[in-house]
Amino acid sequence: MxxxxxxxxxxxxxxxxxxxxxxxxxxxxxxxxxxxxxxxxxxxxxxxxxxxxxxxxxxxxxxxxxxxxxxxxxxxxxxxxxxxxxxxxxxxxxxxxxxxxxxxxxxxxxxxxxxxxxxxxxxxxxxxxxxxxxxxxxxxxxxxxxxxxxxxxxxxxxxxxxxxxxxxxxxxxxxxxxxxxxxxxxxxxxxxxxxxxxxDNHPMRRVELMRALLNTLETSACGRLAHWQLDQETVHRLGVKPEDSEGLIDIIRAIQGVIVAIFFEELAGGKIRVSMRSKDKRIDACKICMQFGGGGHSLAAGIRMAGPMDDAKAKVLAAVKAELAATEN
Amino acid sequence: MxxxxxxxxxxxxxxxxxxxxxxxxxxxxxxxxxxxxxxxxxxxxxxxxxxxxxxxxxxxxxxxxxxxxxxxxxxxxxxxxxxxxxxxxxxxxxxxxxxxxxxxxxxxxxxxxxxxxxxxxxxxxxxxxxxxxxxxxxxxxxxxxxxxxxxxxxxxxxxxxxxxxxxxxxxxxxxxxxxxxxxxxxxxxxxxxxxxxxxDNHPMRRVELMRALLNTLETSACGRLAHWQLDQETVHRLGVKPEDSEGLIDIIRAIQGVIVAIFFEELAGGKIRVSMRSKDKRIDACKICMQFGGGGHSLAAGIRMAGPMDDAKAKVLAAVKAELAATEN
Missing domain, CATH: 3.90.1640.10 (inorganic pyrophosphatase (n-terminal core))
Structure with missing residues (x-):
């Protein structure tokens, strides 16, 4: 029709x-x-x-x-x-x-x-x-x-x-x-x-969340990878609600030179939610996330994976760095 | 014509x-x-x-x-x-x-x-x-x-x-x-x-500036006043350029309940630049700033005044609190 x-x-x-x-x-x-x-x-x-x-x-x-x-x-x-x-x-x-x-x-x-x-x-x-x-x-x-x-x-x-x-x-x-x-x-x-x-109408806790995330910001791969994280302790301390983090990943995605931006979020129960953004069509975020059972679009994808945080981060960051290294060749 | x-x-x-x-x-x-x-x-x-x-x-x-x-x-x-x-x-x-x-x-x-x-x-x-x-x-x-x-x-x-x-x-x-x-x-x-x-193309130092500012964020007057500050030590450490802070005050202006947002910035030479935003027509930022030789618009005004930072802050915050108290009556 x-x-x-x-x-x-x-x-x-x-x-x-x-x-x-x-x-x-x-x-x-x-x-x-x-x-x-x-x-x-x-x-x-x-x-x-x-x-x-x-x-x-x-x-x-x-x-x-x-x-x-x-x-x-x-x-x-x-x-x-x-x-x-x-x-x-x-x-x-x-x-x-x-x-x-x-x-x-x-x-x-x-x-x-x-x-x-x-x-x-x-x-x-x-x-x-x-x-x-x-x-x-x-x-x-x-x-x-x-x-x-x-x-x-x-x-x-x-x-x-x-x-x-x-x-x-x-x-x-x-x-x-x-x-x-x-x-x-x-x-x-x-x-x-x-x-x-x-x-222009954010609760104070969203700004506190922004501060907490910025204080965990790390970059690697010569500034091409930026990531930050949120643990359950911070969620409880600030009273974070799911919608509070909406769009915050754009702050680190917008950094000059960053190709991949990642938000690692510890969920109640211990699973880790990974939100990934790519700024370069050669780095397929969906493909990377699918390695861990996730999916999405090529420039915006995500995963829910087993914790703890440090294990999940190590695995995902290694996979992203491998992709970044591959595009250099 | x-x-x-x-x-x-x-x-x-x-x-x-x-x-x-x-x-x-x-x-x-x-x-x-x-x-x-x-x-x-x-x-x-x-x-x-x-x-x-x-x-x-x-x-x-x-x-x-x-x-x-x-x-x-x-x-x-x-x-x-x-x-x-x-x-x-x-x-x-x-x-x-x-x-x-x-x-x-x-x-x-x-x-x-x-x-x-x-x-x-x-x-x-x-x-x-x-x-x-x-x-x-x-x-x-x-x-x-x-x-x-x-x-x-x-x-x-x-x-x-x-x-x-x-x-x-x-x-x-x-x-x-x-x-x-x-x-x-x-x-x-x-x-x-x-x-x-x-x-979506900010230098890393703008995000570092955002973090530094958030770490100085204070609120008072029952959440109606929010302010943060930047000193010369931080300007030099991060290599801040004048345009890096453009628009950042919107982050604290956007907090629910905030009526007045202020950015205190120490300039080379020791003077203090004050940027003030009001979200309520009853609080005239220009009028407050004119008390210290500044000016601007009713919802967005500024001052250049003598330092040191703590003195300037004390004077301006007292003036804003007096205005906020006056509108309660």
Missing amino acids: SENSVIQEIGAWLNQYQSFALLSHVRPDGDAIGSQIALGFALEAAGKTVRLINEDGLPENLAFMAGSERIETPPAEPVEVDVVIALDTATQPRLGDKALAAVANCRRWINIDHHKSNPGYGDLALIDSTSPATGQILYHLILALGLPMPAESRDAIYVAVSTDTGSWQYSGTTAATYEMAADLVRRGTDVGALNALTY | SENSVIQEIGAWLNQYQSFALLSHVRPDGDAIGSQIALGFALEAAGKTVRLINEDGLPENLAFMAGSERIETPPAEPVEVDVVIALDTATQPRLGDKALAAVANCRRWINIDHHKSNPGYGDLALIDSTSPATGQILYHLILALGLPMPAESRDAIYVAVSTDTGSWQYSGTTAATYEMAADLVRRGTDVGALNALTY
Whole structure:
């Protein structure tokens, strides 16, 4: 089906059915929550009944978003809705077990996403990997179908796309993205106030975490490898929450000369989560992480591996150094 | 003269005269250097002779900009040009003594700026304080006058406006700003590559400076006041350059609950530079700084005052705490 036919078919379903459960991925980010609010409030303004369900609920750092109070964790009893809409979620399991159980009685599925790796699960799949955020797909969908655009939807789209493009910076940001931003501003988005809430509103413990991480910063391989680490003692001492570390790896990725940046994080239970970034296409972070059972993209990948910290670090750093040495030849 | 008449008059001068010296303010930022490159290359593509002069020359963090190699420090001998164009510079003294001496023989002055406080010095003044960056004024000027837009100008405008809006975030960013960005992308700006050079390309010593500053972070007044400091010993140990600290105060300004953020910096010679940010219109940073001979804007102001550090800190912190206490009543 062409993209335009899919959009028309989705429009027919949104028209025909009355109740919807909108889901997004585990550990939700701005594009996940923003997409739920954007489409949810548009449908509600069109007279539909809507539930916004996320496996992990609303993270504290997105609680500033108007409409975010509607995000709920999966109810114990299955919900009875006509249609499930999965948003910004590349594979069904990434919706979470409890969220999937909550919508188990529902047989009609729509899948709207911008991840290239999305296989197109569901009855209707609108996948546009040229869009830098799912929020941008929903913007065009809402306009194409003539759905209402209440203030909650408008600002949720702005936040979704802003956060997924690193504030309009990453390579996926196109002329259409900036034109969308212009239109949202003309519709009333307060750019200064909304960005202050999105970016200038960190809890003190995030800054303390930044300091703790910087104090563990090490570089090697002639400055091409930079890494820092977080242990459970520090997590408890600072009261670190999962979302606090979001984006901090960019600080060391941005160092001149660094090719690979790594964040080693000790999890409750002793496993080690490894987040790896590469700035050079010749160093495939995904390939390195797959050696340890991890995966991801070529420039951003990760692992969950056995501890203790020093063992995990030694193994991963050795593998990265071998790759760096190989590219010198 | 109406804005449109000024633009037409500037167009007449650009047409009539042959040689131009383009200046910008001391300690230049992305909008200063970007504006010089943007207009300079447009004029050169139109067949004119152009010199790009800055009192302090090109800062290392902007050396990635195409065309930046044309930025020169003021030559010892006065330059002979038909017209001087001051860009992004609120008052003539901010152009710097050596730069002013270098253009002392020139009698025709154009002044293009977005600072509200610009008194409109020069023969022709195009001041638009609704524009978030001088680069955006130049974008509209180049289009209005039908000047060429070579790649250097196009990307310099993008960098000028991006850096002066905090990556399209601050309240001055309008629909027209995003529409301009869309047009620059359609003209060929490589968003991903250009932003990586602008934002993801810090020298290691900037990250070391961030760590050193965080290790001096103190908060008081129930978390409403946050401050950190830099002494000369650390400047020498890390080899800190003036541009390295640019924007770092945003890290503590962004802390939840913080109303006033202050950066105390010991200068060579022992004076103390104070940079102050307020997040609340009721706390006027300019008014506080004026008590110590400083000034600026209500939400961003500064002082240069006598040391030593501890004395300066004690005086300024007491003044801020008095203001914070006064707003409680």
